[in-house]
Amino acid sequence: MVNKSFWFNMLLIPTFVEQFTTMNSKEFRATAHQFVDWMADYLEQIEELPVRSQVKPGEIYNQLPENPPQEPESIQTIFEDFKRIVVPGMTHWQHPKYFAYFPANSSYPSLLAEMLTATMGAQGMLWETSPAATEMEERVMNWLIDLLQLPKNWDGCIQVSASSSTLVAIISAREKYSGYTTNKKGVHQPLTVYASEHIHSSIEKAVRLAGMGSDNYRAIGVDQNFAMRPDLLETAIKDDIANGKKPACVVVAIGTTSSTAVDPLKQIAEICQRYDIWLHVDAAFAGTAMVLPEHRHQINGVELADSFVFNPHKWMFTNFDCSAYFVKDKDVMIRAFSILPEYLKTRNDDTVINYKDWGIQLGRRFRALKLWFVIRNFGVTGIQERLRTHIMLAENLEAEIRETADFELLSPRYFCLLCFRYRPTDKELTEEALNALNARIVGQLNDSGELFLTHTKLNGKYTIRLCIAQTNVNATHVKEAWALIRKVARQ
Numbered sequence: 001m002v003n004k005s006f007w008f009n010m011l012l013i014p015t016f017v018e019q020f021t022t023m024n025s026k027e028f029r030a031t032a033h034q035f036v037d038w039m040a041d042y043l044e045q046i047e048e049l050p051v052r053s054q055v056k057p058g059e060i061y062n063q064l065p066e067n068p069p070q071e072p073e074s075i076q077t078i079f080e081d082f083k084r085i086v087v088p089g090m091t092h093w094q095h096p097k098y099f100a101y102f103p104a105n106s107s108y109p110s111l112l113a114e115m116l117t118a119t120m121g122a123q124g125m126l127w128e129t130s131p132a133a134t135e136m137e138e139r140v141m142n143w144l145i146d147l148l149q150l151p152k153n154w155d156g157c158i159q160v161s162a163s164s165s166t167l168v169a170i171i172s173a174r175e176k177y178s179g180y181t182t183n184k185k186g187v188h189q190p191l192t193v194y195a196s197e198h199i200h201s202s203i204e205k206a207v208r209l210a211g212m213g214s215d216n217y218r219a220i221g222v223d224q225n226f227a228m229r230p231d232l233l234e235t236a237i238k239d240d241i242a243n244g245k246k247p248a249c250v251v252v253a254i255g256t257t258s259s260t261a262v263d264p265l266k267q268i269a270e271i272c273q274r275y276d277i278w279l280h281v282d283a284a285f286a287g288t289a290m291v292l293p294e295h296r297h298q299i300n301g302v303e304l305a306d307s308f309v310f311n312p313h314k315w316m317f318t319n320f321d322c323s324a325y326f327v328k329d330k331d332v333m334i335r336a337f338s339i340l341p342e343y344l345k346t347r348n349d350d351t352v353i354n355y356k357d358w359g360i361q362l363g364r365r366f367r368a369l370k371l372w373f374v375i376r377n378f379g380v381t382g383i384q385e386r387l388r389t390h391i392m393l394a395e396n397l398e399a400e401i402r403e404t405a406d407f408e409l410l411s412p413r414y415f416c417l418l419c420f421r422y423r424p425t426d427k428e429l430t431e432e433a434l435n436a437l438n439a440r441i442v443g444q445l446n447d448s449g450e451l452f453l454t455h456t457k458l459n460g461k462y463t464i465r466l467c468i469a470q471t472n473v474n475a476t477h478v479k480e481a482w483a484l485i486r487k488v489a490r491q
């Protein structure tokens with residue numbers, strides 16, 4: 001029997017739901033407008049914030065309650081806490097004085113596209129689960145092939161990161177050179193992988209994750225410009241073959257993380273051809289510069305490679321994450337990654353792309369949309385202009401550093417990264433003392449909140465790394481940064 005209080009409760013439920021748990025559409029609309037205002041204010045006023053977060057370890061964690069709330073909390077309350085607790089704990093990557101690591105650039109068109117992507121909340125594992133997500137990805141990857149002048153018959157797809165792109169390349173090579181037996185039997189023969197000693201750590205990590213073992217990974221020596229030495233590579237390959245191993249993959253860096261050194265791609269590609277080895281190109285940061293005709297020669301010979309990765313989420317104004325991975329023979333990759341349980345079969349499997357077979361995870365975000373927005377809204381010339389500005393700013397600062405007696409450049413400049421250190425002229429300091437001094441300078445600069453830069457070590461020397469590639473960086477920002485660096489160093 002249905003009593004009166006049952007109906008009473010039924011009447012209450014929708015009101016309760018609307019008011020507290022899920023917002024209603026009207027409230028969502030109002031709050032979203034408020035958030036957009038906050039977003040625009042944040043980006044407009046970002047230069048007033050300390051670039052690197054100034055909080056201490058544990059400071060944010062301890063401000064967050066030990067237990068989740070039992071009762072619904074209003075978005076306004078949560079938003080107030082976001083501003084009060086979260087924002088001070090953020091390092092502001094979109095600050096134009098962000099010179100650290102490599103950038104993770106965003107831009108207005110990218111941000112707007114992400115709002116639409118999040119709104120539709122689609123998951124593009126199969127063509128059928130959102131044909132537009134798949135087909136736009138195919139089209140936009142072909143645009144990038146055109147922009148970077150990669151071979152026209154290659155195929156591309158978006159991966160989470162350069163690390164996962166490289167893992168896909170190394171697993172593809174592993175399958176190919178084990179005669180497609182490893183997926184079934186497990187790793188059962190020694191396959192070796194080669195990269196310069198300056199390559200990103202993600203290469204050795206991929207070798208480990210692919211089950212091939214760090215013992216089968218070779219770090220090849222570099223020349224005075226920190227580029228891989230082909231002669232040492234060939235010697236290592238010959239040694240391994242003589243010891244019964246099968247060289248499976250060489251990774252070339254176009255723009256190493258330490259100093260953006262460029263490995264000699266063409267020479268290395270010819271070695272790979274000679275010994276039948278998969279050649280993967282890691283251009284995570286610098287790949288974007290191939291949009292500039294004056295830089296494209298740096299990947300001459302790429303047509304001899306098997307795969308290539310670069311991150312639009314670093315220097316192409318497309319917010320994290322968006323890594324563009326290209327392959328010469330997609331069938332090798334699909335053979336390595338495809339697995340088809342009954343519940344994922346669709347009527348169109350023979351005629352469409354199902355990107356689930358092109359990488360590690362099943363589910364995929366609709367990331368092509370933001371790239372489409374960025375490329376269209378900047379236009380190719382807009383992207384080129386921005387990149388040329390960054391490179392020109394770096395060129396100018398390079399000239400200034402060269403002319404400043406108590407500073408020295410520690411590597412050649414290839415793109416927009418400068419590697420240098422302070423070296424006082426009035427006293428003779430040991431290398432150890434210089435390292436400690438420069439580490440102190442970097443620490444003090446970053447503690448000031450005025451800018452954010454990082455370091456590396458080149459030939460044992462502590463090296464200040466300053467990367468001029470943030471979307472909105474201009475000459476004033478660089479000038480002020482350089483003035484502060486000199487001031488702090490000389491104190």
Ligand SMILES: *Cc1c(COP(=O)(O)O)cnc(C)c1O
Binds near residue numbers: 102200282283
């Ligand atoms: C940044 C970088 C990576 C790693 O990129 P993720 O997308 O964060 O995995 C790999 N290689 C090079 C040369 C890089 O600069």
